[in-house]
Amino acid sequence: MHKIDIDLVEMTMDVMKYTIDRISSTQHKIGQPQKAEELKALVGETITKKGVGGEYAFNLWKKHLAKANVPIDHPRHLAFVPAAPTRAAIMFDLVTSASSIHGAYWMEGAGGIFCENEAMKWMVSLTGLPKGAFGVFTSGGTAANLSAIVTAREHWRENEAFKGEKGLIITSIGAHSSIKAMAKVADVDILLVDTEDVMHGKDLQDTIDNLTTHQRRRLFAIVATGGTTNAGIIDDLEGIATICEKENLWFHIDAAYGGGALMADSVRPLFKGIERADSITIDPHKWMFSPYDCGAVIYKNPELAKQAHSQQGSYLDIFKDEGAHGFNPTDYQIQLTRRVRGLPLWFSLATHGTDRYKEAVERGIELAQIAGKMIAENPNVELVRTPSLSCVLFRRIGWKPEDYTHWTYQNHKKGFALVTPTKWKTGNTFETVSRFCFINPDTTENDIKMILDSMV
């Protein structure tokens, strides 16, 4: 059906033209979301018995629907954690789709999984974890964090003494929202150390010492952050590692955003202690320039992940035949059928070399330093704290929360920039401030200047 009914050549040309235009454009617009009803009014019925035709549907996409997105790779998109996938990675994302690879088992996906594993070896080498450590690509940081914590919990509950217990984990309020979300999914309780700044070993030890006997019995893991999403703060990984070893707790590090910075010599020492983790989350779709979606979870002892996640079923036995032997990504995380989503990363790394990656990450850190300086020299604004990794928190002197909202909205409406407010907690107060997060190495100093100048 789909193989014969369309003019394949024409559609291929259309798609390639669009793709090339899109990824080579430096001036693409920041789009505007629209209500579903508005979009419906623009495009009408598209799913019909006979189909509306590829050319027609593609035109609807170009004319209306593409414009209702806010592309995350725009150089003045500095909100949330933006992205800047390489052209090589995007092109190979097309190859990944065209190759129809089922990436769960080596038997079906050997070639693709081999490439993923080459990229993964490099990622593992960045962490400094001991020999034997390895990981898999996941749909994102949330899935990686969940896979890690389920592994930790299953390992803990292997001990008969803890069989019926509900687990407990400790993290800080600086941790990403997905930690709470995955604790809910895994049905474990979560305790938050009350700091949005660095979680020090001492804060953690105090929290542990204050647990009730029953809570202490239920505690099985600590989650530290290697680059908080809000402010780029790296917890005291060394101090926390020592406590986890002493207290016999699983040590998970969520470096979904910050993991890319392991490449950067300028900040690598801040991650000291990461090599002592039991599991680490890194999102290549954040600071490793991969297209969505591509996260990763790395384990010091992958065998434990396999015990937790390996699926059994008579329909799956064939994959365990001789000749199909190899690494099965499904065994190490929560997903069975999976895209070989590490393949675009592999191609891009192979194309450019890891030095270029390192330079691009260093540039993001440099942009944060430059922005910090500009803010210090501009009388209208001031830094909330020293920039960390590629995050900059700053306030517009005299602004109320609604001023930030209005400014964000105006800039977005003009298609000029997306810079959103956030909150920063000191003591018991939450202050509304503004925030930059730099990922795209093509963001310029002038982009930053123009954004700051718009804060009038």
Ligand SMILES: *Cc1c(COP(=O)(O)O)cnc(C)c1O
């Ligand atoms: C983005 C982020 C996540 C969630 O990752 P997704 O890929 O969005 O699922 C988790 N932790 C941190 C620190 C993050 O920055």
